[in-house]
Amino acid sequence: MVSVTDLQTMYEQMVTARHYEERLVDEYLVGKQPAFDISAGPIPGELHLAAGHEASGAGVCMHLRDDDTVTAPHRPHHIAIAKGVDLKRMTAEIFGRKTGLCRGKGGHMHLFDPDVNFACSGIIAQGCPPAVGAAMAAKKRNTDAVAVAFLGEGAIDQGGFLESLNLAAVHDLPVVFVVEDNDWAISMPKDRVTDVQNGAQRAAGFDLPGVRIDSDDATAVYEAAGEAVMRARDGNGPTLIEVQVHRRMGHFMGDAEAYRPEADIDRAKQRDSIERLAEDLRSHGVTDDELDEIRERAHERVEEAISWAKEQPEPAPEEAYENVFTNPPAQAATDGGSATDAPDDAGETGGDN
Amino acid sequence: MATESRDYTEATETDRELTMSRAMVEAIAWEMRENEEVFYMGEDVADYGGIFSSTTGLLDEFGRDRVMDVPISETAYLGAAVGAAQAGMRPIAELMFVDFFGVAMDQIYNNMAKNTYMSGGSFSVPMVLTTAVGGTYNDAGQHSQTLYGTFAHLPGMKVVVPSTAYDAKGLMHSAIRDDDPVVYMFHKRLMGLGWMPSPSGPKTGVPKDDYTIPFGEADVKRPGDDVTVVTLGLHVHRAMEAAEQLDDDGIDAEVIDLRTLVPLDTETVLDSVRKTGKLLVVDEDYQSFGVTGEIIARAAEGALDDLSAVKRLAIPDVPIPYARSLEDEVNPGTDDIAAAVRELHE
Ligand SMILES: Cc1ncc(C[n+]2csc(CCOP(=O)(O)OP(=O)(O)O)c2C)c(N)n1
């Protein structure tokens, strides 16, 4: 059974994530109105917000430690927040700043934080194989660390996911696959692209447990994830979980959602996992004042991260050439310079002398 | 500006200006009306009309059987296009961003590109692979590449890169009618999207009727005597802008739009280099082992004695970074082109 303290922690993660997305909407639209120009304003590139997905990130990551690995897809903020990614440096990254998690090189779809073993891929399902790899490393080293790969329901038709299920199953690896089913893959509804209503059924073909949580309920996610993570930690292999979530916003900012029925948008907004959890907390005797306090604390944390990020310096142009390699080849003249730019003591990395 | 120097001998000049997206879709729709065997598949190509408006309106006219939303299973549906093409149909399959080729490359380069050859010519693969390319909207390393050189390097695919609406339409007609696989790479920044404004060049007059532009014919966008600038895609427009600036300083640059990489119009490049003696190649792909090196090699092979100076501008062998200051640094800009031409001219 989940404790009230854990419920409160989840609630705090979830309201932080929700408020974060709502604030990013404001920041992203600066300079992009009235005519939406993706190249204007302080936040570069596309922005995929996860409002409506919070229960999944919070319910799963409650069971994880810093040494557990998480990979997230193109919609990663709520997961990053729940995993404990540094919110200030994550925000600075989203603003493309020098002190961002990735020094302004990755951006919002590509957040990397080694301190809590968090990584992303913007390519559909491609976070799954590296999660399997992290689990493989944990198994080989005999630690009890686990790995969790998050993906959207649109990603369950991708080879990288299906191959990962099989590899994880046949080697009994400590990995949990979490499918966030928000009914849509951009403009494509789930039933247009798969005949399987319940994505957790994919597990059966690979002989691993598959669980679906229908209710967008943080407590239910918490319980299912708790079992899956324990199973993985105990060396009993992988689990696939599909969680019903909702997309409260467009696929990305600027998406007019012309393809989406009004009723579906309304329904997504009504089914609010945060409200549901607040109800649960009240029924456990948590007062409205206490809930307000949690919310205020979360809002302050978000504001602080955003203000900090906006004060951060832009990367200097020449930083574009750094970090291609961990051990840059001494002779590389990749900056368009001629070979004569290379230092003549190339032997330093040569190893022989 | 971009169309001024163009000599459309056959195609009717028209006052009707279209964006590159509209022109491309017009050709697809025309071919679909004419030929029942043509169909389009991709992610978000039906109701959404393509993330970069590559299929706007096609669903309404042709229905879901011929304008198919498909699962995010690129290996399956690109490979299915190969199979349907080998069965004699003329599929068009869209890879939303060229960067996603990684999850389906086997179907592209081992099946689509090689089945004709490996069957000794007994099979043809008459399909078009459409795909969005290029940066300038800060989506970082997995969503901003052009990969022109990657596709052009591997034998068996024709590779087409339109830079104007006029070319987009004519090249699309040619692509669909071609009996070989054609990779049709449209630059996001040139499509004329409300949310990602184009430079002024790509929107051009476009005849209503169908017309083809043969592959392997580069377009001399601007004749000039001093320096040859060879480029493609977005950088055609940057080079034209640079040429205007240089003109004010009395430097006369000739700008060549390659339009297709496979086949490549070497003769037009050589003719120009023989005249100017100086060659700048500008590319939005990675520098090493790519388009710039290839063009310079062909110039050296064919006109070494005429060449007095050579330069190239391309992405300097780093993944495309996210922050604007970083992306601008690595993607050759108008000023970089002008500066390089000046250096060559000295
Ligand atoms: C291999 C690949 N194909 C296509 C895309 C483009 N793309 C980005 S998000 C997306 C839809 C994903 O839907 P889903 O997995 O359900 O996640 P959601 O966006 O709903 O959270 C697509 C098709 C991609 N990034 N990678």
Ligand SMILES: [Mg+2]
């Ligand atoms: Mg989805």
